[in-house]
Amino acid sequence: MLESFLDRLQKVKTLGDLDGAILSLSDELNAEHMVYHSVGSGGKEYAVTTYHPIWVDQYLGNDYARIDPVVQACLRRFHPVDWKRLDWSGKATREFLHEAVDAGVGSQGFSIPIRGPSGQFALFSVSSRDSDEHWARYTQDYTRSLILASHYVNQKALEIENGTDQAEIASLSPRETDALTMLALGLSRAQAADSLSISEHTLRVYIESARFKLSAMNTTHAVARAMNQGLLRV
Amino acid sequence: MLESFLDRLQKVKTLGDLDGAILSLSDELNAEHMVYHSVGSGGKEYAVTTYHPIWVDQYLGNDYARIDPVVQACLRRFHPVDWKRLDWSGKATREFLHEAVDAGVGSQGFSIPIRGPSGQFALFSVSSRDSDEHWARYTQDYTRSLILASHYVNQKALEIENGTDQAEIASLSPRETDALTMLALGLSRAQAADSLSISEHTLRVYIESARFKLSAMNTTHAVARAMNQGLLRV
DNA sequence: TCGCCCCTCGCCAGATATGGGGAGTAGATT
DNA sequence: AATCTACTCCCCATATCTGGCGAGGGGCGA
Numbered sequence: 001m002l003e004s005f006l007d008r009l010q011k012v013k014t015l016g017d018l019d020g021a022i023l024s025l026s027d028e029l030n031a032e033h034m035v036y037h038s039v040g041s042g043g044k045e046y047a048v049t050t051y052h053p054i055w056v057d058q059y060l061g062n063d064y065a066r067i068d069p070v071v072q073a074c075l076r077r078f079h080p081v082d083w084k085r086l087d088w089s090g091k092a093t094r095e096f097l098h099e100a101v102d103a104g105v106g107s108q109g110f111s112i113p114i115r116g117p118s119g120q121f122a123l124f125s126v127s128s129r130d131s132d133e134h135w136a137r138y139t140q141d142y143t144r145s146l147i148l149a150s151h152y153v154n155q156k157a158l159e160i161e162n163g164t165d166q167a168e169i170a171s172l173s174p175r176e177t178d179a180l181t182m183l184a185l186g187l188s189r190a191q192a193a194d195s196l197s198i199s200e201h202t203l204r205v206y207i208e209s210a211r212f213k214l215s216a217m218n219t220t221h222a223v224a225r226a227m228n229q230g231l232l233r234v
Numbered sequence: 235m236l237e238s239f240l241d242r243l244q245k246v247k248t249l250g251d252l253d254g255a256i257l258s259l260s261d262e263l264n265a266e267h268m269v270y271h272s273v274g275s276g277g278k279e280y281a282v283t284t285y286h287p288i289w290v291d292q293y294l295g296n297d298y299a300r301i302d303p304v305v306q307a308c309l310r311r312f313h314p315v316d317w318k319r320l321d322w323s324g325k326a327t328r329e330f331l332h333e334a335v336d337a338g339v340g341s342q343g344f345s346i347p348i349r350g351p352s353g354q355f356a357l358f359s360v361s362s363r364d365s366d367e368h369w370a371r372y373t374q375d376y377t378r379s380l381i382l383a384s385h386y387v388n389q390k391a392l393e394i395e396n397g398t399d400q401a402e403i404a405s406l407s408p409r410e411t412d413a414l415t416m417l418a419l420g421l422s423r424a425q426a427a428d429s430l431s432i433s434e435h436t437l438r439v440y441i442e443s444a445r446f447k448l449s450a451m452n453t454t455h456a457v458a459r460a461m462n463q464g465l466l467r468v
Numbered sequence: 469t470c471g472c473c474c475c476t477c478g479c480c481a482g483a484t485a486t487g488g489g490g491a492g493t494a495g496a497t498t
Numbered sequence: 499a500a501t502c503t504a505c506t507c508c509c510c511a512t513a514t515c516t517g518g519c520g521a522g523g524g525g526c527g528a
Binding site: 324325407409410432433435436439440443452 | 506507509526527
């Protein structure tokens, strides 16, 4: 079903190409609108969409990801979310909804959360103005294709961003990992040292070397980077 | 293609059921072995597999996830990895490989990284003793099915673990989020306050209230929890 | 074998974070 | 209109972290 899209995706080299590919996919899957929205990490937020550029600018410029219930829901779920099952009450949310509808975003929508290495997070959404019954039918029929499409689109987006879908990850020694893990769990240095049965000074050495490897300014920064790189299993 | 498996998955209620479902899937997809391996978060590591229980115990007991190149590679990649493209040099790694082969793990393998909310991380793998050509053919033919299967299996695993695939997430105010974000980026309190154009004291108020909401012991802990819950887009 | 990395320990002074007090504004919800 | 939450500011004393000094043993790869 996705054959022609995946073929086309193979040849994509830039975000511009990806734009075209998504347009053709929305055609192939009978979607009114479709959007790949990369939210994290590194603060580089961008979107590849079939929406009007003005709405995209408005969304990104106002940092709407912070109030968009779709983004918020996707952040805490694994499985796709249907927009109409979300909570759209609250002043800011209602305003956002109005702006979105005015901008041509369909009232029906379906979004798939996608997560990559180093805390990367993105959404892949389809939307339309269909009736409820049509929409229920549509999502049921296309969920699997959309999941696969989102997977491949994200892979391609990562390649374009980084040159590869492989993240650069510092390598910490076991003890360094232990040390940062304890700190991430909330222990003080004294407690952590105790918990690892080493002197507090030794613990400090680990923290410092980990900080160096991670190019971190301080302990909190080191823990944050280590977590972001998936080095800590907390 | 996955129809009967997905139907069966619907009815799964416990990890034991999941075990059976995976067994049937490995049959359906002609896989010699298959394993769903949940690595993070919360330190609750477990595996649902067609391997011999002794190998599973050995693996988990020795914390082999720390040296298993498959896990390490999946941690930093988004797309599936073929085992034979990994670096198997290094003493510990070679020893691990020998033990694995002795335990009946095929030398050919293919693993899909899966990430969920709150830093959840898992792998879905198939392995066999096929020849290289057979294996290349197999992976090519089944990649998409395996990606979908891994998605649904993970969803089910999350449901079993938490009762839902939705993560419990504390809600921080915008300023609290800002404050923790600055700290996660490595700024000191003084710098962070400056960067947000507020007094250092005010910043401290945010950190403290965030710490309270997140039930965190200290700043580092708060940042770690917030990151784990996807509250910070660093 | 040599070099590199990992693990372990101690002391000290200065910088920074934490904990506990109190206080006023504005906006949103009920 | 009352209440609640978010946002903003100040002081002080103490606990904790950070940076820089130095030192030795063990293991693994080139």
